Amino acid sequence: MPTxxxxxxxxxxxxxxxxxxxxPLSVFVGGNGTGKTNLYRALGxxxxxxxxxLTRALAAEGGMESVLWAGSRRKGEPARVRLSAELADETTGHAYTYxxxxGIPPPVSGGAFALEPQVKTERLxxxxxxxxxxxxxxxxPAGFVRDEEGRKRSFGTDLLPTETALAALQDAVRFPELQIVRQAMEAWRFYHDVRTDAGSPLRRPCLAVTTPTLASDGADLAAVFATLAHIRGDTVDLDAAFADAFPGARLMVPPPEREARFGVIFAEYPKRIFEPSELSDGTLRYLALAGALLAYRLPPFLALNEPETSLHPDLMEPxxxxxxQxxxxxxxxxxxxxxxxxxxxAESGGVRPRLVLKREGATGIEGLRLSGDFSQDEAGEEDD
Incomplete structure (x- = not known):
């Protein structure tokens, strides 16, 4: 799958x-208000x-008036959000840029509500x-798509201004490139602010269904653990990661019946299994991160936003x-x-963390040049 x-x-x-x-591993670090979470949101x-x-997601963020860059724009520049991703397929040597x-609908528009985000342009x-x-x-509303033989075709469907053509044109045979890009991007997985409160689904059993990848809300964590323990039959990495953080503790994953469950035995209480409802927020969050990072099958792109939240500082190294890994x-x-x-x-993975900062209200990354790459000095340091 393209990366x-x-x-x-x-x-x-x-x-x-x-x-x-x-x-392969991108690390962004910065203080409050620098805009590093906006980098994460742009991916989403x-x-x-x-x-x-897309337009629903922008509306949920408060609409265009909330998400648009609030600073000055060049004269005549339209008020728009522009996003793009370049994907590369190492198998075929192909690269795709979507x-x-x-933007905002014009004053007279029958295709969207007055303040509803509207797709203006798309290109692949x-x-x-x-x-x-x-x-x-x-x-x-106008445009074309190339079919499997490279011929230009009309969209062949009545696209609403709030719909993306990438999502609407679902014919994998006629439009294989769209299918490749759509499938790759839909498989991305995001983990942020997984709930650990008393009512969190992580604290309850879940349906016993083979689950190779953790859901973004972590609700199927017990099934992810059960899949490792009883489908793959291998929890070596999971057990090692848990012991790395909690020396002497053991993760218990019984064979599931209708529901999947897990518990923890701590070294201080070797004869008692603690249920998820009894675990601290930090312990449960670490387990959720273990489920995301060590699952049977990882998504092609895995994004973590502030995973350190509610974790003890000593858990940063594990x-x-x-x-x-x-x-x-x-x-x-x-x-x-x-x-x-x-x-x-950086120490474990040999990758240089990128400092996110803000200049004149705009988010930037230290060492990033206007050409879209990092300076040679920094690249050389990372290679050493």
Missing amino acids: VREIEAAGYRSLKSIRFPVG LLQAASAGT AVEV TLQGGARPVTVLDRDG LARMIV ASKRTQVWLVTHSERLAAAV
């Missing part, structure tokens, strides 16, 4: 205009475009030869080791407040 090679965002919250490369919006929920622009280009080929090109199986994107976690990931 993410580059991300670009403009006009979105504090992201005035930024383009940067993405590697790109996935929403592939799923057909870009979408969203394929680089697999001497010159890039435009596979999808949309400007408002968490970092899990993150690095996961990055050997898939692409991992980490946004964190914790300099300790970023440093631990």
